Amino acid sequence: MKRTLKILLVLGVVVCLGSIDGEMPGLSSKAIADTCMVGGPISTNTTWSTADCDTYVVYGNILVEPGVTLTIMPGVVVAFQETYRLEVRGALTARGTASDSIVFTSWPSPQNPEWWNYIWYRNSSIDTACSLSYCRIEYATYGVHCDSASPTISHCRIRKCYTGIYCYDASPEITQSNIVDNQGSPDGSGIYIRGGSPATFGNVIERNTYRGISVDPSGHPTSVLITADTIRENHKHGINLYYGGISAIIRSCDIYLNPERGGIWARLSSNTNVRITNCHIHNNTSTWTGGGAIYVEGGFVVIDSNCINDNWTTVSGNTAGGIYFEDVDSARVQYNDICGNSGPTKYAYEVYSGEPSSPDIHGEYNWWGTSDSVAISQLVYDYYDNVDLRKFVFAPFADSSYPYWWRGDANGDGDINSADIVCLINYLFKFGPDPVPWEAGDVNCDGDINSADVVYLINYLFKGGPSPGCCP
Template sequence: MRIYAIFLLNLCLVAPVWGGTISGSIHGTLSVSNSPYVVTGDLLINAGDTLRIEPHCQLFFEEATTFKVQGVLLAQGTATDSIYFSSNKSPQNPGDWQGIYFDKPANKSYLSYVVISYASTGITFDSTDSEIKHSCIKFNTNGIDCSAGAQPLIESNQIIHNGNSGIRVTSSSPRIIANKIFYNALEGFDSAIVFNWSSGGLLLQNQIAQNGNSGVDCDNDSNPDIINNTIIDNSGYGISLSYSSPRIINNLVSNNQYGICNEEGSPSISYNDVWQNSQGDFWGCPDSVGVKVTVNSRGDSADVFYNIQVAPALVNEDGLDFTPTSSSHLIDAGDPANPGEIQVSGDAPDIGAIEYSGTVPVELATFQFDGSKLVWSTATEKNNLGFEVQRSVTGVSEDFQTIGFVKGQGTKISPTFYSFIDSKVRSGKYYYRLKQIDFNGEFRYSWTVEALYHQAGNYRLYKNYPNPFNSSTIITFELAQEDIVSYIIYDLNGREVRRLMIQKNFSPGTHQIGWNGRNNKGEQLPSGTYFGQLRTRHFVKTNKLLLVK
């Protein structure tokens, strides 16, 4: 039998740390075995106290509650078992609860692999140097606030879908390093990242994309170092400066409404690629910025500060993969002094957040949903173990679950075609991505594709894939009920060339068969157009197959 003690200290209740409802002052350990916890009133870690939260714990906060930290919070999940802080309302909405507030604690707290959602502000760092790493801050009104001289480390997080802002910095100097900051400020007046009122710090190797308003705002004498970031596809300015003079070095600022805009400041702007911002690349910047008078180490036209204005050549900008391709003008085009002290693979740092490290092991050429299955192809492969197929109902990165694995081709210099049927979904919308894995365990994710499955109860014959094809193709069909199926291939003159199936019994659902371009005798057929007819007791349908040898 477990025995729990409840203590009264200074008329404050120390909350019990077993499952159920909790509130008030709290310390000790929140155990996963007793999770989830419902927070019915404000939580407080008093100065001098420590609270540890075990991986995979879930805390759900009632409306308007706050989690205040004046002592030490150790919320350290793992890559496979995050710790969750969210709203207890249904449905959940941004601003349901107040978030985690570090209230001038004397000692540092550590958060890693946590997910914080549906708060007014996910985390507020007030006069603290605490750390948050490898976490997801999503669907809050504001993601992270830093105030009153705070110097937190914010590293390797996903800061996404926060309505008003991703990160706001007021009179503070955070270190903001290697985060993915996407889809913020789409419903408010702030920007993805805002530095205000004499703020400083470091903004290094972040990917800042598809946010509302600006990617980075620096206002009222705020002078952070903005180094090696990718700032792309934001609806306002890439970088906006007002009465501020930061260092802006080695950044890619591309496809925003404006590039770098300066008002009444004296920024240092060098070694950036500022490219194709729709209303202009430079506005109000110091004299000579953007005026091409020389060339850089790669031979690209540059201004006297070695800023260039060239297409960056990224792997897949639409899919948020901002890795430079082997032909990218970003490679080795940064400041050779390496002011961000990043790990460099060439003669100088690359421009942007991601350092090119050599040939991309697997070049993914296509990835899509064709109405019944996922299909993708690679142009080349190097040391490719294969692909994990991952599915999500929200499209948010941490919600993806692995549902299958497709073996790769190792090393191959010619195109390869793949397909995968998800047989365990109902009708509705789903999101998929691929996790390509090398033999050495390194991996990278594809872009996300959306799939809409229709109600069951249909007979369908889908387009074969690939088509045209060279060595083999896949034919996919769907049955509304158990049925007897035949599939016969004919040439343009209507002559039968191949019986793939005759009177074979199939269960309801989606099925696949393959054809290698050979006839009933096993002989290779010539290039041309062929027709495949699917026939059941209730359905007849023909599709066109294009064989190219």
């Protein structure tokens, strides 16, 4: 069967016309029905579509020049020969559909991770014109490299790369994507963040051989918002926060079955602030020190309104299957369910309270699976067990398990955005449905829902105002 190999002109670079007999390795018959060879700089607005070629084979580095847009249409396969990359200094828009995705892969395919280089968004790229949606990206060093750039990445599947998404002083929005089976070590991850203000929402981050999400500022101020992600079965950490100037909010996530250093592992500097809220952290394992659910060293940490259950440590001796603190600057652990976390001996506690170089840890209003204060005291390892540790103040404590909701999330969808403002306006002025639950609409925690809550939410979302109050 003979198939025509087309010519593509890119700034005077001409690929010779030829023909190919039989099947080409690694791609389906449809994918090779028409094949274009591409490489070199793109200096005018260009569209790749299946009307011209089903498969675009990259035989040299591609540069989308400043001010120029490359648009890739649904159904296109972009297949990279070894080591090459797609560098974007202008704009790259690749928007597939749920039924007709865009594929970035190796040539031939399949290959091992790191076969080709990456999709590289540079500092000069036009953020508002850079987006990847319904794309499959595979076999690269970094699936997407955001270098002081902030594209939108949504509904993508990024797999079998060294690192799925690498963010360097970048602030991309990463939403509703599957980031899976990325295989880099020692520093490969599903998402790797160094500097900037990335935001993730609604992703599934799983089976990455090193870390699910890794935040490692190394001198680059970093602020991350991790919301409603499912983070599971990553080999080393679910989420890793490592030193430097980190400000992190981890909220409404489901974090489980991360088998080596647990759900969240945070080794923090003194200028670091972390809040973990409304998450379900369960069935993780720590094989290092303790803290199957959460390990925290240093920094200022708030852990509130989470369900932390059935986590495990393999470490013997006085440790914790649930939360392990090591010399934190300040910590508050409140309004959580903390139950069923354990280890190989009776000395694996729910919480281990670290060195006494800072004030007591506030651990009030948690549910421990019991309302017996003596029984609760036996679930915590602190000053009263070893005077070299600090006190963990657990009283007063809850007498039943908490329902989980997020103040400000008026429509109950797991996120706080403009839709919640609309929900409150409809409730207050148009006889719309109640917030879910009602208390979620009391954004300013004054016991009532009125126009002040709408103003509070607008200030929070659009004017840098304070965050909604904690629940309950």
